[in-house]
Amino acid sequence: MRTLLTKKRSIVQTACVIVAATCTAAAQMPPSRMTMPAEKQLELIAETDDSITVLDSRGKKVTLARNPRRVLPIYTSYLNVWYECGGTAVGRPSTASARVHENARSLPAVGHVTNPNMEKVFALKPDLVLMRFGFAGHSRIVPILENAGIPYLSLTYENYDDYLRVVDVFTHLTGRDDIRTDSVAAVKARVDSVISLVPGEKKPRVLILFGSAMGVVVKLPGSLVGSMVEDLGGVNIAHDARLTSDEMQIFSMERLVERDPEVVLVQMMGKPSMVKEKIKKDIASSPAWKTISAVKNDRVHYLPLDGFLYKPNKRYPACYLYLAQLLYPEDVK
DSSP: OOSSEEEEEOSSSSGGGGTTTOOHHHHTSOOOGGGGGOOOOOOOEEESSSSSEEEOTTTTTTEEEOOOEEEOSSSSSHHHHHHTTOOOSSEEEEEESOOOOOGTSSOOOOEETSOOHHHHHHHHHOOOEEETTTHHHHHHHHHHHHHHHEEEEEEEOSSHHHHHHHHHHHHHHOOOHHHIIHHHHHHHHHHHHHTTTTTTOOOOEEEEEEEEEEEEEEOOOSHHHHHHHHHTEEEEEEEEOOOOOSSBBBHHHHHHHOOSSEEEEEEEOOOHHHHHHIIIIIIIIIGGGGGHHHOOOOOOOEEOOOTTTTTGGGGHHHHHHHHHHHHHHHTOO
16 A cells, blocks of 8 residues: 555457557547656745745746736646635636536636637736646647746646645645645545555455546556555556557456456546446456456446546545445445
C-alpha cells in the first residue's frame, strides 16, 4: 500500500477487445498517467508577497503573480478546483457532459476542451490560462500564448495526490490559506481515516476497466481509480501493462483469466446503459470472462460518473469509502 497520502496477444479471438483500442480512440478518452508524456510533479518552490514560483508539469520554473483577476481554465477539472480554492474565472471550456461548478455555468465558453478558440480566448483578456499538460490541443496554443505575453500554467491532475498538489498551488495563488489549512486538511484526515479501516492482511486482486462508445480499455495504478485502489490495499492486475500514445498493448483475456481478479471496477464515459451494453457485447460474451472470480461472485461494479469519471475534488473521502466498501464488504461498512 502507498503511504496514506501519497504481451502477448491472446489466442482467444474474442479477448482482444479488452484494450484493443486504436490510438485514435485512446486520444478521445481521458488518458491514464501512463499515456501522457513524462510529467514532473507540480511543486511550489518559492514565494514572495506578490508572486509564487512553481515547477510545472513540464518540469519548467514558472513565476506567476498572486491574485490573478482574469483566469481562464481551459480544462473543466481545473475550473472546478480553481473555484473550490477561492478563485473566479472569466471563461470556461465548452462542455455538454462534464460537471461545471455552479458559479461558472454562465461564463462564456472558449471552444471545446480539445481545441480552444484563440479568438475567444484573446477576447477575454486573460491574465492566467490553466491548461492540461500533454493535451495536444493545449500544447498547440502554448507558442501563441507566449507570443501574446499571456501567462499560463501547465498542470497534471489525474489522481488524489495530484489534487493535493494542485490545491496547494491554487490556494497560494488565491491567497486562501484558510482553504488549504482547514478544508483540505479535513479532506486528508477523512481519507486517511477511511484507509485506516482497511484490513492490512487482505490484498484483493482488482481489474479496472474504462468503458465508452469507443471501446473498453484497462486502467493502470496511476489513474484516478487505480490510485485509490492502490491506497486501499488492492492489487491492480494490470500493474505491469504499459500503454503509450503510439502503441496500445494488449492485456489479453488469457492474462486476465490467469490473474483472476476478485473485483472488477468499471469507469464509464457516456450513457451508462450504452457502456454496459458495450461491455456485455465485447467482453462479457466471452466464455473465459465467465470463469473469473469477480464474475462468478457477482463483484463486477459499474462506478458512478460523479467522483469516478468527473474528479471528486473535496469529495475524495466519500469516493474512497465507496471503493473500500466494494473491496472489503465484510470489513468496511
